Amino acid sequence: MATVTSGLEHIAAAEIGDAFLGSQVEVQYDRKDYPGRVFFSVSNMTEDSFSILNGLHSVEYVYCLIGRITLQSCCPPPAQPTTTTDDTEQLKSSLQEKEGQEKQSDEGEKVAEKKEEHKKRKKAREDDKRRKKKKTEVDPQLKEKALAEIASAVSIYNETDWETAYGVWKSYARAVKGIRNSEMLSTAIFSVSARTAGSHLFRENEMGETLAASIQTLYPRWRQQCRNSEMEIMAYLRNSELILGFTITQSSLSMSHVSASRDLGVTALKPAIAYAMLRMAQLRPGMIVVDPMSGCGTIPQMGSNIWSHCLYFAGDISEVAVRKTKNNEDSAREEKRRTAPCDVFQWDGTLTPFRDNSVDMVITDMPFGKRIGNKQGNTKLYPRIFQEMYRIVREGGKAVVLTQETELMQSKIISRKTWKDEEHMDINQGGMKTRIYVLSKVNASEEVQDK
Amino acid sequence: MRILSHNMLQCIVKGCGAANYPLRLNGEAVHKESEYNEDFIKHMMSKIDYPALYQASQDVKIDLPSSLPEDYLDNEEFLKKIHDVTHIEEGGLYCNNCKRIYPIKNGIVNMLLNENEV
Numbered sequence: 001m002a003t004v005t006s007g008l009e010h011i012a013a014a015e016i017g018d019a020f021l022g023s024q025v026e027v028q029y030d031r032k033d034y035p036g037r038v039f040f041s042v043s044n045m046t047e048d049s050f051s052i053l054n055g056l057h058s059v060e061y062v063y064c065l066i067g068r069i070t071l072q073s074c075c076p077p078p079a080q081p082t083t084t085t086d087d088t089e090q091l092k093s094s095l096q097e098k099e100g101q102e103k104q105s106d107e108g109e110k111v112a113e114k115k116e117e118h119k120k121r122k123k124a125r126e127d128d129k130r131r132k133k134k135k136t137e138v139d140p141q142l143k144e145k146a147l148a149e150i151a152s153a154v155s156i157y158n159e160t161d162w163e164t165a166y167g168v169w170k171s172y173a174r175a176v177k178g179i180r181n182s183e184m185l186s187t188a189i190f191s192v193s194a195r196t197a198g199s200h201l202f203r204e205n206e207m208g209e210t211l212a213a214s215i216q217t218l219y220p221r222w223r224q225q226c227r228n229s230e231m232e233i234m235a236y237l238r239n240s241e242l243i244l245g246f247t248i249t250q251s252s253l254s255m256s257h258v259s260a261s262r263d264l265g266v267t268a269l270k271p272a273i274a275y276a277m278l279r280m281a282q283l284r285p286g287m288i289v290v291d292p293m294s295g296c297g298t299i300p301q302m303g304s305n306i307w308s309h310c311l312y313f314a315g316d317i318s319e320v321a322v323r324k325t326k327n328n329e330d331s332a333r334e335e336k337r338r339t340a341p342c343d344v345f346q347w348d349g350t351l352t353p354f355r356d357n358s359v360d361m362v363i364t365d366m367p368f369g370k371r372i373g374n375k376q377g378n379t380k381l382y383p384r385i386f387q388e389m390y391r392i393v394r395e396g397g398k399a400v401v402l403t404q405e406t407e408l409m410q411s412k413i414i415s416r417k418t419w420k421d422e423e424h425m426d427i428n429q430g431g432m433k434t435r436i437y438v439l440s441k442v443n444a445s446e447e448v449q450d451k
Numbered sequence: 452m453r454i455l456s457h458n459m460l461q462c463i464v465k466g467c468g469a470a471n472y473p474l475r476l477n478g479e480a481v482h483k484e485s486e487y488n489e490d491f492i493k494h495m496m497s498k499i500d501y502p503a504l505y506q507a508s509q510d511v512k513i514d515l516p517s518s519l520p521e522d523y524l525d526n527e528e529f530l531k532k533i534h535d536v537t538h539i540e541e542g543g544l545y546c547n548n549c550k551r552i553y554p555i556k557n558g559i560v561n562m563l564l565n566e567n568e569v
Contacts, residue, residue: 284494285491285493308488308491309488309491311491311495340491343453344560345561346562346563347562347563351463354459354461355460355472
């Protein structure tokens, strides 16, 4: 299993499929039930498979699963009807009565009435809080039963399931971290990372502790330690399904391609998202690719590394940003990680030096109006940016943009005369809903046909 | 900036007119090692405006044939030469028409205009 940016599951699935081309690979994802997760199985894992894994751009962490099982007793029983609704109804109607009376009463009384009303409302709120507290208190017997099931889940898998997954973890450690067999201790120090999604009778940490204890019973030679553990066992409980596995990768894969020397700005784009945008652009040899608001250059520089058969231009209005882009370009060259160069410009994104119809593809991360700019400014800026893009992009050319301003895009940018929405994809960017659009330039003749 | 990139650029000063392309080059060509990608160069050459590239190469004293060889797609020697057409790190682009100079410093091309030019 791999964790990915939610919304980009299919991009990751496609990348995994491509990467393991030739070996038998099966990739699955379910955006609704398992957002941000891609499940895949590769037959005949070799050392090469691990270097392929490490080369993935759209994936954060990779886990080797021991198995998935459905549990019976970990979810709370369906809520019983309580008197809550009646109480509030009563309160509401009494308040309404009060309002009715209020109209008739005079000023002085009104103030007193209001005070009383305020008190009543406050009491209602407190009652509500108390009620909520009560709800979270779980029947201890049910909870015990649920945790007992969690504990037993560990031994539901037979020894081979555990040994196979443990074996994969060991060979990854050997291949990537260079740990030799002799250094592999018979007493492995492990930790359990427990995550839950949905409502359960217990907390995440309780589940983790229970699992750790029962793993220790299963493998008496392993030792549990929260910090500095050698291996991490991942437990993910989503509603009633429990997934257990070994954490294979030590750190986020997509971030690992970002050199430590890379100079990042405040709004630096997550590399996995930059990868998705570049992939969606379907770049072909000899294309001219422009990022008119490139910030520290994440998109075009990643592009020039992976799809080195295109000509890339990065530009930004900020001197700090372009200097960072240039530094990144130079350090990449020094570390010999750059296969094709990317030109760096300082320009105004609404006034770029390209000739009309000379660019094949614009790929850019638009200002959201959060960390940079503001919403009001965007309503003026967006039309000007897209007008400029329209001018420089050739007929049949495209623009791939990341934005949070979906309303603005629908109302001001996408139209029958300018840009056609070919494809868009909603993603969850650290809790923020954003969207990648693939827009194609509507050329003049097409528009006439439309009429 | 790669000298190849010069081919797509024009002067952006308001009212510069139709003669805003091609820009002229100033500065010393610096060689930078990069992987030879035949696929890229071939596709690039099919869209490049060769006279403009030739003029740019003359500006910075790079030796290129004065006209595009007919067999350019199969002429490896020529394609490698195009690949080796290198970078300008210090210098500038300038417009022959309105004489506006766009400085190139530390490899960064400055295309920002003054208020009266917009």
